[in-house]
Amino acid sequence: MARSITNNRKALNTAIAWTIGLLIFFPILWTILTSFKTEAQAIADPPIFLFFDWTLENYAVVQERSNYTRFLMNSIIIAGGSTLLGVIIAVPAAWSMAFVPSNRTKDILLWMLSTKMLPAVGVLYPIYLIFIKMGLLDSRIGLTVILMLINLPIIVWMLYTYFREIPGEILEAARMDGASLRDEILYVLTPMAIPGIASTLLLNFILAWNEAFWTLNLTAAKAAPLTAFIASYSSPEGLFYAKLSAASTMAIAPILILGWFSQKQLVRGLTFGAVK
Amino acid sequence: MGKIQLKKVTKKFGDTQVIPPLDLTIEDGEFTVFVGPSGCGKSTLLRMIAGLEDLTSGEVAIDDTDATNTPPAKRGLAMVFQSYALYPHMSVRKNIAFPLRMAKMDPAEQNRRIEAAAAALNLTDYLDRRPGQLSGGQRQRVAIGRAIVREPSAFLFDEPLSNLDAALRVGMRLEICEMHKRLQTTMIYVTHDQVEAMTMADKIVVLQAGVIEQVGSPLELYHTPRNVFVAGFIGSPKMNLITGAEAAKHNAETIGIRPEHIDVSATKGTWSGRVGVAEHLGSDTFFHIHDTGLGDMITVRAPGEVSFNTGDTIHLTPRTDQMHRFDAKGLRIA
Numbered sequence: 012m013a014r015s016i017t018n019n020r021k022a023l024n025t026a027i028a029w030t031i032g033l034l035i036f037f038p039i040l041w042t043i044l045t046s047f048k049t050e051a052q053a054i055a056d057p058p059i060f061l062f063f064d065w066t067l068e069n070y071a072v073v074q075e076r077s078n079y080t081r082f083l084m085n086s087i088i089i090a091g092g093s094t095l096l097g098v099i100i101a102v103p104a105a106w107s108m109a110f111v112p113s114n115r116t117k118d119i120l121l122w123m124l125s126t127k128m129l130p131a132v133g134v135l136y137p138i139y140l141i142f143i144k145m146g147l148l149d150s151r152i153g154l155t156v157i158l159m160l161i162n163l164p165i166i167v168w169m170l171y172t173y174f175r176e177i178p179g180e181i182l183e184a185a186r187m188d189g190a191s192l193r194d195e196i197l198y199v200l201t202p203m204a205i206p207g208i209a210s211t212l213l214l215n216f217i218l219a220w221n222e223a224f225w226t227l228n229l230t231a232a233k234a235a236p237l238t239a240f241i242a243s244y245s246s247p248e249g250l251f252y253a254k255l256s257a258a259s260t261m262a263i264a265p266i267l268i269l270g271w272f273s274q275k276q277l278v279r280g281l282t283f284g285a286v287k
Numbered sequence: 288m289g290k291i292q293l294k295k296v297t298k299k300f301g302d303t304q305v306i307p308p309l310d311l312t313i314e315d316g317e318f319t320v321f322v323g324p325s326g327c328g329k330s331t332l333l334r335m336i337a338g339l340e341d342l343t344s345g346e347v348a349i350d351d352t353d354a355t356n357t358p359p360a361k362r363g364l365a366m367v368f369q370s371y372a373l374y375p376h377m378s379v380r381k382n383i384a385f386p387l388r389m390a391k392m393d394p395a396e397q398n399r400r401i402e403a404a405a406a407a408l409n410l411t412d413y414l415d416r417r418p419g420q421l422s423g424g425q426r427q428r429v430a431i432g433r434a435i436v437r438e439p440s441a442f443l444f445d446e447p448l449s450n451l452d453a454a455l456r457v458g459m460r461l462e463i464c465e466m467h468k469r470l471q472t473t474m475i476y477v478t479h480d481q482v483e484a485m486t487m488a489d490k491i492v493v494l495q496a497g498v499i500e501q502v503g504s505p506l507e508l509y510h511t512p513r514n515v516f517v518a519g520f521i522g523s524p525k526m527n528l529i530t531g532a533e534a535a536k537h538n539a540e541t542i543g544i545r546p547e548h549i550d551v552s553a554t555k556g557t558w559s560g561r562v563g564v565a566e567h568l569g570s571d572t573f574f575h576i577h578d579t580g581l582g583d584m585i586t587v588r589a590p591g592e593v594s595f596n597t598g599d600t601i602h603l604t605p606r607t608d609q610m611h612r613f614d615a616k617g618l619r620i621a
Contacts (some may be wrong), residue, residue, distance in 0.1 A: 183339050184372035186359045187443075188386035188433065198385075202376045 012195035034076070039263070046070070046256035064237055069257035077240060079261055086265075089226070090219035093158035097166045100159075102208075105170035106196060110179060114238040120171065125165040131161075131224050142229055149231045157229065158219045166215055167256050173207025174200070213273055220266045237262035288316045288350045289440035289473030298331055298343030302600035305331055306497040308345065308463055313441075313475060313490075316599075318467050321477045322484040323494035323520070329477045330445055332494070336475065337443050338362050350440065358387075364380060366443040367483045369450060371416040371426045379405075379429050380414040386437040404432040414513075424455045435466070441473035448483065460487060485509070493517050515617040524573055524586045526611070533581055539612035539620055546573065546588035548609035556602030560585065563597045576601055 033040075044061070045053050052063045073079070079226050138157065139148075147153030177200065185199045201208065223238040230239055241262050244255040293315040298306040307327050314321045321329035334340035336347060338359035346355050355363055365386070373382050383404060387397040405411045408428040417425055427447060434442055444463070448456045464487055467474050478484055484491050485505045493500040493508065493516070501513040505521075512518035518526050531542045532544045549558070551574070560579035565572055569591050576585045587603060595601055612620040 144301035178370060178372070180368045180370050180372040181374065183359075184338065184366065184368060184433075185374075185385070187364065187366040189360045190385075191360060191389075191439070194389060199374055203374075205376075209302060 039267075042256045044176040045253055046260045050251055053256070069253045070261070073244075073254055073257045077243065077258075081241065082235060082237045082240040082262075085101070085151060085234055086220055086238075086262075088120045089154045089158060089234070089236050090216050092151070093162065093219045094166075094215045096155065096284065097159045097163050097215060098208065098212060100197065101163060101170050101211075102201070104167050105174050106200060108167070108171050109174035109177075109183060120168065123167060124275050127164055135228060139228070148229060149235075151234045153233055154226060154229060154236075157225050158222055161222065162215050162218055162227065165218070166211055169211040169214070169250040170204070170207065171202050173211075176207075177203050188211075207273050208275055213269075213276065217266055217270065238280050288315050290350050291441060291473065291475070292346075292348040292351075293332075293336070294346040294348065295417065296332075296335060296347065297343045298328070298335060298340065299343045304497070309325035309497070311492065311497060311502070312482045316471045318464075318474045318476065318487060319492060319493060320463075320484040320488035320490070321475065321492050322479065322481055323500075326485055326496075327494040328497035329479075329494050331497075332478045332606055333443055333445055333475060335365050337364060338586040358614065362477075364443055365437055365439035365441075366445065367434050367447045368429045369446040371418070371430045371450075373426060373433075375418055378417060379410060379421070380416050382418065382429055383410075383414075383432045383436055383601065385429045386433060390437065401432075401435045404436045408432050409436075423451050424459065427451060427459060429604060431463075431466070435470070439472070441475065444474065444476040446474075446478055448478075449480075449616045450471060463487065480521055484552065489497065491521075492577040493520060493595055511619065512543075513619055515543070515613050518611055518613070527583070527585050529581050529583070531582060532555055534612075535578075537607075537610065537612055541613040543613065544605045544609065548606045549585070550588045550594060550604045551587055551589050551595075552602045552603060552604065553599075556607075558585070558603040560601060560603070562601050565595060567591070567596065574601065574602065577618055578620045579603070 045066045046066070046069055048059070048063050049066060049068070052059055069092050075268070083248065108120065142148045142153055145153075147156075182195055182199060185195045190198065215224070220236075223242075226238045227242055230236070241255070241258050245256045292544070293309060293311040295308045295310060297304065297308050298307060303309055305542075309332070313399050331340060338347075338354070338357060338375055346353055346580075348354060349357075349362060349364075377385065378403060383401050384397055387400065402411075405414055408430055409430060410425070410432060413421060413425060413429075418429065421429065431445070447463075451459060454565065460483060463474075463476075476483075476487060488505055490502060490507055491508055492502050495516055500520075501508060501514075501517045503511075508521045509518060512521060512526075516529060519528055522545055522613055524546050526545045527549075528541055528543050530541050534540060558579050558581060559570060560576040563577045563584065564573040565574050571591055572589050572593060574587045574595060575587060578589060579585050585603065614620055
């Protein structure tokens with residue numbers, strides 16, 4: 012017998028789902044609301060939820076005090092560059108692991124993932140010193156490379172999982188049809204893996220965008236992305252919650268909008284292969 | 288030209304020897320079928336010819352040129368896979384064009400060949416569809432179309448009809464045979480279905496555990512199987528194989544008699560037994576007969592109008608001139 016779900020049960024499930032969703036979203040909503048308050052309203056006790064004098068003053072001050080566009084450009088270049096670079100390196104790696112595995116492939120995959128288990132601060136000193144020696148400190152190139160390396164294991168893992176879903180016979184057919192390795196990857200494998208590659212790109216762009224540890228530690232001014240932009244508002248002069256919120260809202264807005272428009276792709280990509 | 292030679296080829300997966308040293312020559316224009324039970328190495332052998340599987344040792348020669356280390360893309364062979372292996376993101380036209388595009392052929396010539404192949408395979412109306420929008424039979428046609436446009440020196444088929452339903456399978460079987468008559472190109476066809484092997488082949492290669500049991504035309508295999516395995520494998524229903532005292536009467540370890548070479552009677556005969564299941568095909572009836580004292584159940588093929596009921600006593604007379612005799616090693620006694 013098929014499992015029947017009554018309407019009451021459905022309504023209850025919906026209510027629970029909305030509650031959990033709002034609970035998760037609440038800090039972001041609160042930040043956005045606070046960004047439209049005055050500093051006094053922002054720290055009012057009891058807190059004011061919606062009925063305050065909406066103002067854009069904080070955004071004006073933030074824009075006046077620091078150059079948002081420059082931080083935004085840095086974020087786009089660093090997050091976009093590291094993601095693209097990562098995918099270019101990861102596609103051939105994932106191809107070989109998925110289609111010509113050796114008996115060490117599983118070990119290599121696990122070893123790559125194990126680098127993510129190490130606390131980042133553990134390698135801060137060596138990397139900092141290397142950056143000084145190579146003159147990469149506070150440079151976009153340096154950050155792009157370091158973020159690419161940080162996220163590479165995840166990119167390879169995700170692509171590997173997607174590639175495994177592609178039947179090997181199709182690639183063999185391409186080989187029989189006269190395709191070189193380059194043709195095979197370019198015309199057959201990549202187009203078939205587009206949904207997987209797209210969600211990998213998207214997820215890694217988001218991860219790189221939000222990455223704060225390395226971007227804060229390895230930049231000062233020139234290459235500083237939006238994470239540094241937010242951090243600069245938790246200043247020693249005291250906390251200005253409303254301005255900090257305005258800065259945060261400006262920093263997360265682009266990625267939030269991107270995520271909103273690509274949510275279908277993201278969900279599809281992340282559950283790809285789970286159900287055939 | 289498409290002469291293919293295997294010289295002392297072997298294949299090991301880890302420590303397991305799948306193909307012991309094996310020699311085989313496939314002449315230009317021949318329709319050769321590799322047949323055998325699953326796991327006999329027939330697909331591996333085909334993939335070694337294609338270049339998709341490396342040889343552990345030995346040599347593959349195509350048109351008398353050593354091709355052992357030539358990558359699949361450069362061997363000039365075309366392959367049709369069991370799963371069709373079409374490119375799901377390309378239209379039918381682009382699927383068929385793919386090998387031509389890889390060969391950087393002139394676009395006008397590409398179009399001419401695609402149109403010709405589509406017309407021959409009844410695909411003209413479907414050229415702009417994706418493989419996902421086609422039926423199984425149409426997908427198989429596309430896979431064949433993709434193979435013929437490049438005019439390969441040989442076609443390799445890896446159980447191409449296994450995923451089709453029975454009616455479609457018979458139709459496609461005929462089409463492939465007609466295609467072979469028309470193109471006169473070498474074809475190597477792998478199947479586990481001995482009916483496909485018998486109906487399509489110029490030459491059948493019967494394989495078991497990587498070893499060639501016999502090579503010959505369908506009728507050679509049917510009339511003079513070299514050993515017990517081939518005798519039991521070729522022919523449908525299977526040949527009756529009898530051991531023990533009855534075989535000893537004919538100075539053999541095993542005797543074989545095909546179901547169609549046994550005459551039935553209600554009154555008298557050499558052997559007698561009880562009718563089990565009767566399978567009525569209309570033209571013929573297959574009787575499965577128990578309690579003959581010959582060991583296994585005996586299968587008999589009788590004309591459709593012959594009628595016995597389950598449990599009836601039936602008398603059987605084998606035509607001794609059609610009997611096959613095998614020695615203790617299972618080899619044919621002349």
